[in-house]
Amino acid sequence: MSNKVEIKGNKIKVFEDFQSNDKINILMILLIINFSTDKRTLSIPLKKIAFILDAVKKNIPLSKISTQLSIPWSISSRLRKNIILAHEKKYVILKDSSGSFGVGLDKDGESVVKEVEQNNLIPEIRNEIMKMCKAVNSKELKKQILIW
Numbered sequence: 651m652s653n654k655v656e657i658k659g660n661k662i663k664v665f666e667d668f669q670s671n672d673k674i675n676i677l678m679i680l681l682i683i684n685f686s687t688d689k690r691t692l693s694i695p696l697k698k699i700a701f702i703l704d705a706v707k708k709n710i711p712l713s714k715i716s717t718q719l720s721i722p723w724s725i726s727s728r729l730r731k732n733i734i735l736a737h738e739k740k741y742v743i744l745k746d747s748s749g750s751f752g753v754g755l756d757k758d759g760e761s762v763v764k765e766v767e768q769n770n771l772i773p774e775i776r777n778e779i780m781k782m783c784k785a786v787n788s789k790e791l792k793k794q795i796l797i798w
């Protein structure tokens with residue numbers, strides 16, 4: 651079981667294909683929402699989803715989070731597409747309260763996350779997302795300049 655997996659071929663192309671997979675991106679978004687919400691907060695701002703998703707994909711270490719929060723950054727249009735796909739599949743609920751747009755988990759989204767955790771799927775990405783969700787504060791994100 652301790653044998654390393656060897657990727658043959660163009661490693662960059664394999665990684666890009668993984669990142670461009672809509673199903674994996676939607677799953678990552680569901681995990682971000684799950685780890686960022688609790689009984690008090692039922693939805694999280696789109697900025698937080700965008701920042702954490704970008705940070706996980708770029709493999710930014712936790713020690714450089716504050717640096718990344720202080721500079722403007724941009725997100726591809728894939729995030730909007732994936733949020734809409736997740737909403738269409740009834741995984742997420744889009745919420746608008748007093749001019750603040752947020753995203754929360756729907757019942758189907760909760761069951762997908764529960765199944766991923768029970769079967770211990772993508773453990774490295776799950777752990778990275780969990781760490782990022784705890785490290786990124788919503789107050790810090792309000793100061794962040796997000797370029798869409």
